[in-house]
Amino acid sequence: MTSAATPVYCCRALVKQRRSTGSSFSLHVPTFELHAGEIILLRGASGCGKSTLLDLLALALRPDAAECFVFQPPTTAAPVDLWAHWQRGQYDALASLRRHHLGYILQTGGLLPFLTVRENIGLTARLLGRDATAMIGPLAARLQITVHLDTYPRQLSLGERQRVAIARALAHQPAVILADEPTASLDPRNAQIIRELLLELVRESGTAAVIATHDWDDEPITGVRVLNHRLASTARGTQAYFWT
């Protein structure tokens, strides 16, 4: 087991470049640490690199360079060298980390349309061979989607879909929740409700979280750390920096 002081994520000199016709974008993360139970907010306008950073933390995007990029699973003593996994092409090992330790909330839910709400919520737990039945009820009740458990995502409003996405992300009790613009598609009232629910449930579960958003207001949120951010335009293109 890991100690409370060991960060869940630890990154140093993490770089990701993206090129498209006529433009170049590079993300630099000089230092980044996420500790167990900590909530970090990536705040900034669209195109500032927060989704790219989230992709990197989600183990969904290969970095171009890193001095250090490690993940500390809560169940093992030794940290996992993510950069080494990427370099060696150990994609199934990365998939295993995603499966066991990460939970995702996407902009419009990211639910599978052919599964019912109940099946969508239980999917991450079932994938680990766990019986999801017992945890679905309380989670659904907490998120006020009990009446929708046997309906399909297409029958839900966007706000309801986000509630289901939150339930799915928490159902297998991951070490980290990664949320990409979880309220961007919602009206202000629903966005406020979902934001509060998300933060409340994350805090209760003791899970660490990284939330990328452009629409949450600038006011400080208790217990939520906003990551430092700088955007620079150079001759070589746009360069974004995030650091702890």
Added chain:
Amino acid sequence: MSATRELLYLAYRDVVYERRLTLCQVLALLAVLAPLLILFALKFGLIDTLTTRLLTAPANREVIAVGSRHYEAAWFAQMAARPDVAFIVPNTRRISASLSHLHNPASGRTATALQMIPTAAGDPLLTADQPVPQGMAEIVLSASAARALDLTEPGPLIARIARTRSGQPEFVTWTVRVVAILPAATLSEDAALVPLELLIATEDYRDGVAVAALGWSGTAPAPTSRQFARFRLYAASLNDVARLEADLTAEGISVRSQLAEIAALHALDRNLGRVFWLIAALGLIGLVASLAASLVATVERKQRELSIIRLIGFPTASLILYPVAQAVLIATAAALAALLLYWPLSMLLNTWFAASLRPSEAICRLLPQHILLALAATLIGAVIAAAWAGWRAARIEPAEGVRNV
């Protein structure tokens, strides 16, 4: 293991949820599979029945002597011992091997100059359940002879043979019993299969020799061993006909057979087989191509869902299984639907052609092993078709799920 099981479940749920699309895919496969099944059933039913009839018809295995010679008992014994000979029986001179009249008292009908053909146990013209005529008073009639005599079931007839001795016409009559009637397809001419001893007796009578067993008067039989002018010979199989014909020709015996016709039959059988397999191969290629295109299109359309599946941690190998499992489900449904279509269609075809078929024959027929083979071929084709889509699915990046959904 739970990832694979879960992914198979997701593939199944996706197929069920997209039921209209699935139905279209099943129908597309059904359009190829159903005609292929009927085609196979016709190949194994109609064509095989016809070619089997032709290939197994005794007439095609017969080697016929042209002209008369003198064959002794030892020659017959030697020929009968050959493994490539299925049946051989001596035959008398053609001129004496006929009945002058055969009269049916029950109908009042008479057949004249009815050919007599020697028979014995193992005669290929007789079916297993037909008795072999014995002695001087039992015969088997061809269907056309029975029809000429208006004889529908075995019964007694009056036989008569005539001769001219010392310028005086003479004849004898005796009662014969028909013990069986040959099927029309076995022998087309008016004829009677008779025991060899009856043929010998009639030949002797016509030669003016007395036949004590039937009380026919004449000169005393010669003390020398009997020689026969002809024979009835059947090869063990079609493949033996050529060698038998060559051996007999080498002995100076002029013979004829259906060799050319047999070669033509073999060629027909071979070529028809090729045609059917060619059509089947083209059909299967079409099926695989159609399914592959449809599955790749599905993977492209489902890119977002597949990227989410990757994002939440399904291993790469299980992603490959996703379109493969869907292909197997769709192909199985199409194969079962094709079988459901096949059964009434085959019954209809067999009913239409029932009059032309013999018992146990079917114009449209599939054996259980054919159905299993068709299912296996369909499933293998489906897996091959899904391989491309599986490869595409495995290459979908999980980041696409984060971004686009």
